[in-house]
Amino acid sequence: MLRPIRTLAVAAAALALVSACNSASTNGNDSGRAGEKPGNRRGLTADSVKVGGIVSMTSASGYSKKDTDLGARARYLRANAEGGVNGRRIDYLGAQDDGQDPAKNMAAARKLVQQDKVFAVAPMSSVTFSGADFLEQEKVPTFGWGTLPSFCGPKHIYGFNGCLVPTPGGTLNQTWPEGIAAVLGGARGKSVAVIANDSDAGKFGIRTFRQGFAGAGFTVSYAKASVPATAVPSDWSAYVKEILESNGGKAPDAVVSVMQTPNNIGLFTALKRSGYKGLLSDPTDYDPGLLAKDATRQALDGVYVLLQFEPFESDSPTMAQFKADIRAAAGGQDVPLSMHMMTGYMAADLFVSIARKAGTDMTVESFQEAAQSFSDTGTLVGDRAEPKGQKDSFGCGALVRLRNGTYEVAVPFKCYEPVPFT
The missing domain is CATH 3.40.50.2300 (Response regulator)
Known part of the structure; x- marks a missing residue:
């Protein structure tokens, strides 16, 4: 139906x-x-x-x-x-x-x-x-x-x-949780905060990624679709405060944003200014065009981006x-x-x-x-x-990281076994 x-x-x-x-x-x-x-x-x-x-x-x-x-x-x-x-x-x-x-x-x-x-x-x-x-x-x-x-x-x-x-009854693609676990040296004992827009897509994203990260072994300390979908907030302080206190009063090991570039720039900039040193990740910002502006490049520097296709850096015949x-x-x-x-x-x-x-x-x-x-x-x-x-998803993907104005493959393209979605 x-x-x-x-x-x-x-x-x-x-x-x-x-x-x-x-x-x-x-x-x-x-x-x-x-x-x-x-x-x-x-x-x-x-x-x-x-x-x-x-x-x-x-x-x-x-x-x-x-x-x-x-x-x-x-x-x-x-x-x-x-x-x-x-x-x-x-x-x-x-x-x-x-x-x-x-x-x-x-x-x-x-x-x-x-x-x-x-x-x-x-x-x-x-x-x-x-x-x-x-x-x-x-x-x-x-x-x-x-x-x-x-x-x-x-x-x-x-x-x-x-x-x-x-x-x-379907299955979840585990590329993102497994990729972040690989970067952090495993998911056991690690916490993750997931944030999304207040929209149907954001709410579904929170529901699926909450289960996916928990299934990979992470503690999901924060999972909210709370950011307005129609306008980028001018003040991120309330979101940052909640995230940084979500892990039993401490900051989580990773912050995952299921949002688009303007929101990611605002959130990541605010987190960095607060002194957050954990992993930042999103599924959107793999775009060399974003590197043309200094402010954008600085906001996204160090961010791990989820890809569900081979990275452009691949030397395969299909690429x-x-x-x-x-x-x-x-x-x-x-x-x-x-x-x-x-x-x-x-x-x-x-x-x-x-x-x-x-x-x-x-x-x-x-x-x-x-x-x-x-x-x-x-x-x-x-x-x-x-x-x-x-x-079901086809279950494949990679993580790239923006570092000093260049994208680098952090976790190579790989296919992961999906997990049941309940």
């Missing part, structure tokens, strides 16, 4: 769309075949497949995932150079900007399906995914970073590295291919690499890989059938398999 979107206004809008969208689904590029379900060939012609994206290009905090679009373009550019998807050219329309706004996310999903009539949405990268129920209802294969509950369960929605916020594809999409220019490029690239890569398996006479149904038995190995996110990835 689909998990409902937790905003009543959005849920009402989704319900209101059902009847209108059902009729829109029949307006595909093909007239269809006898007995075929309406919308099964939407976005398909004999020589093309239409794909769009939804990305938070802008946000109220100034945080941007715009590089996600370039990453997707890079992968589609190479796919088309290789002959497309079984002879069909990928017609990538680019990404709609949802501004991290639930209403805009829904509007973007509706536009892509009803007006642009896309076959698939890849990438979808935002902290909000209010369009998830609508896209699932319309049977639109959708690919993105599985950091939201909607990537865990729906039949047509796929996380490029699996489901990262599972329901009970070399990624870099070459990004360079080609950027017009032959060397551009600073970012994790958002990787999320767009791998979302597109998973779509392309399944679509090629679906064969020349691809429909939504044949695409879904191909996904049910899909697997491959040795990708930039490790070994992949569906439908496993709609319930």
